Amino acid sequence: MTPEAAIGGNARPEVEIRQELYRSMLRTRRVEEAIVDRYAEQEMRCPVHICIGQEAPPTGVSAHLQKQDHVYSAHRSHGHYLAKGGDMPAMIAEIYGKADGCAVGKGGSQHLIDLDAGFICSAPILASTISVGVGDAWAARRRGEDRVIVIYFGDGSTEEGAFHEAMNFAGVNKLPVVFVCENNLYSVHTLLEARQPENQTVRRLGPPNGMESFDGDGNDVEEVWRLAEYAVNKARNGGGPTLLEFHTYRWMEHCGPLDDTHLGYRSAEELESWKARCPVDNYRDRLIEDGSVDQAWLDSEESTLHKEIEAAFTAAQNGPFPNAEELFRHVYPE
Amino acid sequence: MTREIKYYEALREAQAQCLESDRDVVVMGLGVPGPTGVFGTTKNLVDDYGPDRVFDMPSSENAMTGMLLGASSNGMRPIMVHMRVDFAVLSMEPLVNQAAKWHYMYGGKMRAPLTVRMIIGQGWGQGPQHSQALQAWFAHIPGLKVIMPTTAHDAKGMLISAVRDDAPVISIEHRWLYGVSGAVPEEMYETPIGKARIMRPGKDVTIVAASYASLLALRAAEMLADAGIDAEVLDLRTITPLDRESIVASVRKTGRLVVADTGTAEFGISAEIVCAAVEGASESLKSAPRRIGLPSVPTPTSPALSEHFYPRAIHIAEAAAATLGTKVQLTEPATGKWHDVPDPSFTGPY
Secondary structure: OOHHHHOOOOOOOOHHHHHHHHHHHHHHHHHHHHHHHHHHHOOOOOOOOOOOOOOHHHHHHHOOOOOOOEEEEOOOOHHHHHHOOOOHHHHHHHHOOOOOOOOOOOOHHHHOOEHHHOEEEEOOOOOHHHHHHHHHHHHHHHOOOOOOEEEEEEOHHHHOHHHHHHHHHHHHHOOOEEEEEEEOOEEOOEEHHHOOOOOOOHHHHOHHHOOEEEEEEOOOHHHHHHHHHHHHHHHHOOOOOEEEEEEOOOOOOOOOOOOOHHHOOOOHHHHHHHHOOOHHHHHHHHHHHOOOOOHHHHHHHHHHHHHHHHHHHHHHHHOOOOOHHHHHOOOOOO | OEEEEEHHHHHHHHHHHHHHHOOOEEEEEOOOOOOOOOOOOOOOHHHHHOOOOEEOOOOOHHHHHHHHHHHHOOOOEEEEEEOOHHHHHHHHHHHHHHHHHHHHHOOOOOOOOOEEEEEEOOOOOOOOOOOOOOHHHHHOOOOOEEEOOOOHHHHHHHHHHHHHOOOOEEEEEEHHHOOOEEEEEOOOOOOOOOOOEEEEOOOOEEEEEOOHHHHHHHHHHHHHHHOOOOEEEEEOOEEEOOOHHHHHHHHHHHOOEEEEEEEEOOOOHHHHHHHHHHHHHHHHOOOOOEEEEEOOOOOOOOHHHHHHHOOOHHHHHHHHHHHHOOOOOOOOOOOOOOOOOOOOOOOOOO
16 A cells, blocks of 8 residues: 555645644744854853754644643754644743753753653653653553654664664554654764665664554655654554654754854755755745735734744743752652 | 561562552563563562563563653553663663653653662673673662662562652662572561661671672671671662761771672772762771772683682671781681582572
8 A cells, every 4th residue: 555545645634724734833943043043142052953944744743643642852852842832931941051941951952841741751862762652652551541652753763773672662562653753864964875775765664663654755744744644543543653754854953053064964955955845935835825824824923923932032041040959959759 | 477588589579569559560571471480580470460560571671671761751660670780781771861860851850760670690600791790880870779689678678669769770689699588577568778787786897798798798797706806797788879877887986998899899889888988987997998899800601710700708808807907817618619609509500
């Protein structure tokens, strides 16, 4: 069965959903741009992995998630957090190392958490959260909790042994997990060609681990939405795990706010070709064309977002740092 | 009611009672539901508590540790079992990078009430990869708790404490303790984590030890007593959080210190214990502390080599006598032909 047949062709979401998909992608884009714009002030004193260019996968996946569903992420986590409904001001405060941060400033950008929103954790060691999410799914089913687990990771994580171990266990036990690989072609500065066999997809790794797998255009939010609908529903209905691979691309440097094409590991032409496939702008154009949105709606969204983001940054910058006593809290649970 | 049972039976009883009293407790590990039940410690538990609570796993120590971490942060209280410490080395990433920091790095919002049992092999050719005593590795990681119970009583009580603890606890069990009997209450009880215990009071020299080394220290104390030296044996029971107060109090009393550990001496836990004594009781120290541990070489397999690799009680006694600066005649009780078994009744393979 082709992926298209399995997911019911090229059905489009309702207009309200299209608007929500665009709104969510735009929000992540604008938040990331705000970080990029201010990072040189040297007040966000932690590594940031900017997800500009990769907004579509978390948006299209989260559109099918409910509040009780759980999301696990890795280092490039901002989009996953925001799309699942993570508290944006708490994320910004966390990046500023402030007491109001979602992890009291102890985690930073690489350890976002919002349990109320179902965003469970993120961590920068490749593949490290994959097995944790699988364990969550295992525990949820054991305890009779209706919950789908989505685990995001990059192409680099699929080279880790722990990824294969976790996939195997999820496949053996038919756990309610959607594995989402955002394949952006690079692990830091190392090309996919140097790391994986030629002309292969990450998708290939699903069936050997006992699960279906699909791949799609990770810059087309509706394609993500369609594939995720199938995988999330399947998991929710007891059909077991699915591996989804989305082909996408990060625009900024691996870690930080800058263009890094001067390093030579990727070309400016390659970056430009992916920018031409911008998931946000192209979707905006499509929605204008098909009448789903108009300029007034777009202007209103931009204005609302601008105010929300400015308020979050002002609050984060003005908020207090954690007290020195906080250093010794939470080593062991009290 | 209290009766005499063996260390491995105490571990089994602790797990059975935890399974009985809390639906969220599960026991997982290679061979856990199997015919030998990890040296008897999990034997037949599957019959009483079912295969969905007492179960085997793929040979995937890394991801299965992460899996139980995920389960533990979602309300479960899992026990993971490794037949050797050496296998747990494959799970250092989820233990060190994730579980240990789980509570802290998410601002106190996450808990990882995970217990990981791992067994130190010794003798019968356990060799380089079936014998490592890596307590210092785990003790070096803030956020983990490391226990090394010595007696059957503490094996049961501390394992129950570990399962009920909201922090990740590494339980390191020395295989040569498994056949040692002790008085163990039938009911469920907790032995507190973080408290050392004086196994034998004395006034001349303090011997701080843990796990099987504590039994050696007791034997050393008997040899010393025969030579007129009154040694105090402090059984650590918990490596981290370390009970510095008990170490300092004993050294203040005796003025002399020997540390005995089942691990490699260099950069091992003995260094931390000596440091605790120096920091907390330097004015009381009458002589330089000494330590007994393994030399910095991989464990050899041949009994001819391992005989020289593992310290015996006599070596602890000699070190203790040396801290007094007196020449005494120490007599080692007769040993069998082989040094690679805890007692003559022990036969391999294992």
